[in-house]
Amino acid sequence: MDERYTELSCEEFSDRLAARESVPGGGGAAALVGALGAALCSMAGSFTVGKPRYASVEDEVRALVDEAEDVRYRLLELVEEDAEGFAPLAAAYAIPRDDPGRAEALERATEAAAMAPLAMVGECCRAVSLLxxxxxxCSRLLASDVACGALLVRAALGAASVNVYVNTASLADRAQAAAIESACEELVEEYVPRAERLAESVLEDIRGRSR
Structure with a gap:
């Protein structure tokens, strides 16, 4: 694929998302939102590094920024991988129904299409832990950005999981479908509440300052 969706402007990406086109779709949007959440983690660290008050944790913060950047770039790659995964699926659906190879082609393409959103789930979980x-x-002044990052990653987790399940629902191999769904569900059940608790904790602290 010559075109890279992550190289489009924000306006262009949203225009393409709104258009009557198959990609980018919900999976690409989920990965991008997750990348934005990871970016806010990096931002919080970048503003903290160099402040004398946080000198004792500077090395830890730098390491967290490096990890968050790794997550961010991986999620941006997954925007592209999700789009690339749609082409074989579309090609499989285009095979005539009386073709004896159609079912196998669809099965392979559908399982492959579930892999990018499943990887998104994993990266978003990494982002929650880092946040x-x-x-x-980080500096208390950046706490609201950490909370916003957590909420974005939480949304990305939920959206990516939907894209896992919409593919596994079509798999004929129900054992394989169950294995993929179980891996996804385990992560979502642990990390969605963690992201929500983090955001709620920060919000309570912020609101408490004004009382």
Missing amino acids: ERMGER
Whole structure:
């Protein structure tokens, strides 16, 4: 694929998302939102590094920023991988129904299409963990950005999981479908509440300052 969706402007990407086109779709949007959440983790660390008050945790913060950047770039790659995964699926659906190879082609393409959103779920979980740790170490002035990052990653987690399940629902191999769904569900059930608790904790602290 010559075109890279992550190289489009924000306006162009949203225009393409709104258009009557198959890609980018919900999976690409989920990955992009997750990348934005990870970027806010990096931002919180970047503003904390160099401040004398946080000198004792500076090395930890730098390491967290490096990890958050790794997550961010991986999620941006997954925007592209999700789009690339649609082409074989579309080609499989275009095979005539009386073709004996159609079912196998569809099965392979559908399972492959579930892999990018499943990887998004994993990266978003990494982002939640990093945001939790960053929230304990970064400047208090950046706490709201950590909370916003957590909420974005939480949304990305939910959206990516939908894209896992919409593919596994079509798999004929129900054992394989169940294995993929179980891996996704386990992560979502642990990390969605963690992201929500982090955001709620920051919000309570912020609102408490004004009382």
